Amino acid sequence: xxxxxxxxxxxxxxxxxxxxxxxxxxxxxxxxxxxxxxxxxxxxxxxxxxxxxxxxxxxxxxxxxxxxxxxxxxxxxxxxxxxxxxxxxxxxxxxxxxxxxxxxxxxxxxxxxxxxxxxxxxxxxxxxxxxxxxxxxxxxxxxxxxxxxx
Numbered sequence: 703x704x705x706x707x708x709x710x711x712x713x714x715x716x717x718x719x720x721x722x723x724x725x726x727x728x729x730x731x732x733x734x735x736x737x738x739x740x741x742x743x744x745x746x747x748x749x750x751x752x753x754x755x756x757x758x759x760x761x762x763x764x765x766x767x768x769x770x771x772x773x774x775x776x777x778x779x780x781x782x783x784x785x786x787x788x789x790x791x792x793x794x795x796x797x798x799x800x801x802x803x804x805x806x807x808x809x810x811x812x813x814x815x816x817x818x819x820x821x822x823x824x825x826x827x828x829x830x831x832x833x834x835x836x837x838x839x840x841x842x843x844x845x846x847x848x849x850x851x852x
Contacts, residue, residue, distance in 0.1 A: 703846065705816070706753065706771065707771075707772040707802070708753075708769050708770065708771060708772055708802075708804075709769075709771075709775035709777075709800055709801070709802060709806040710734065710767060710768070710769055710770075710800070710801045710802070710804055711766075711768040711770065711774050711778070711779070711782065711797055711799070711800055711807075712765060712766075712767060712797070712798040712799040712800075712801075712807050712810050712811050713765065713766045713767075713768060713782060713795050713796065713797050713798065714763075714764055714765050714766075714795070714796045714798055714814070715731075715764045715765075715766065715788065715793040715794070715795055715796075716793060716794040716795075716796055717791070717792075717793060718757055718792045718793060718794045719791050719792040720794075721791055722823060723791055724788075724789055724791055725761055726759065726761060726764075726788050727756070727759060728756045728759040728789055728802050729756075729760075729845065730759075730789055731756045731759055731766055731768075732755070732756040732788070733822060734753075734785055734788050735754065735756070735768070735778075735781060735785060736748065736751075736754070736787075738781040738782070738784055738785045739751055739754070739777070739778070739781040741784075742780065742784050743780070743781065745779060745791075749779055750771075750773075750774045750777055750780075751770060751771065751774055751777060751778055753769070753770070753771045754768070754770050754771070754778055755768070755769045755771070756769075757769055757849055758811070758845060758846060758849060759817060760815070760842055761840075762818075762822075762838055762842075763809060763814070763815055763818040763819065764793075764820075765798070765815065765818070765845070766780070767807060767811060769795060769804075771804070772819075775800070775850070777799065779800070781826075782795050782797060783795065783797075785832070793837070794823050796823070798810065804849055804850070808846050808847055808849060811843075811846050812843050812847075815839060815842050815843070815846075816839065819838065819839055820843065822835070823835050833852050
């Protein structure tokens with residue numbers, strides 16, 4: 703039996719437009735990433751990244767967990783870096799962590815979520831109440847911990 707080895711990316715999408723951000727989903731991120739691969743690396747790149755997938759996206763903190771084949775993870779990273787918009791709204795993708803195991807990435811994602819929610823809560827125009835923040839953190843931690851290697 704052959705085991706496919708992956709690289710996991712923790713990516714934050716920073717809003718960079720004057721337009722109000724739209725609600726983005728995993729599907730939108732995946733489509734934009736595939737288009738970026740196709741545009742910048744052609745058919746060869748698209749074929750090389752056939753196992754590429756978006757496993758988690760949080761619309762509150764704009765973090766995303768992406769899985770790519772280990773042999774071509776730099777190609778996926780390049781496509782992420784060259785990605786400029788999601789549904790015609792400009793975003794700047796920032797790769798926070800790249801890991802060989804999903805467990806290490808889950809820990810980093812949970813830590814990052816806690817930091818971002820505390821920033822949102824302490825901001826003068828914070829949009830989340832304490833109860834909403836606690837509820838979101840519990841729900842997101844459960845979703846992130848539920849990710850499996852395959």
